[in-house]
Amino acid sequence: GAVVSQHPSRVICKSGTSVKIECRSLDFQATTMFWYRQFPKQSLMLMATSNEGSKATYEQGVEKDKFLINHASLTLSTLTVTSAHPEDSSFYICSAADRGGGDTEAFFGQGTRLTVV
């Protein structure tokens, strides 16, 4: 199956700094990727849809200026958490669908555990 790789898997940063998380599709091209956030013991909540070559589409309630998404190529999307605060601590997961494979399955990255201290 297709592989989606996320990096880093864990990151600890100081409050007020920015953190970048990468999501790569290793063996397929993804014109669209998705970013989810998961709080402890909770489900995944879609944050935004990352569109290659254009602006991301954010879900209601998600701050665009805080969670910057860039999808510069068909295999890479990045999520930057700007001016991070402890309440941004969470598990962030990306996903992508292989449209060349019929777009019937989403492949998820391993997730990134962000801790803001």
Place this chain on the structure above:
Amino acid sequence: AQSVTQLGSHVSVSEGALVLLRCNYSSSVPPYLFWYVQYPNQGLQLLLKYTSAATLVKGINGFEAEFKKSETSFHLTKPSAHMSDAAEYFCAVSVNTNAGKSTFGDGTTLTVKP
């Protein structure tokens, strides 16, 4: 719009017993349905999916699920639980042209007792 309801946030079974995790969905268009498993601090692994083909879907690790349109259900079952099945399970729904954008249920934590 789509939504998913997983009945039972926690399910506990004995090793060797039947596993039944419930999922009901709502969708205005024909849905794609998925079951994922998540181990602590890891991403999601696809167990199985329904994409309008056979209503009884077999997945990995002995899991299967049956799509029942009349009941809007997609329950996950496994005949005999193994200790390694202990994990968090998520049911998800998406529209048939955009599987990458899914709506997830709240999850069910499966505990397997020896």
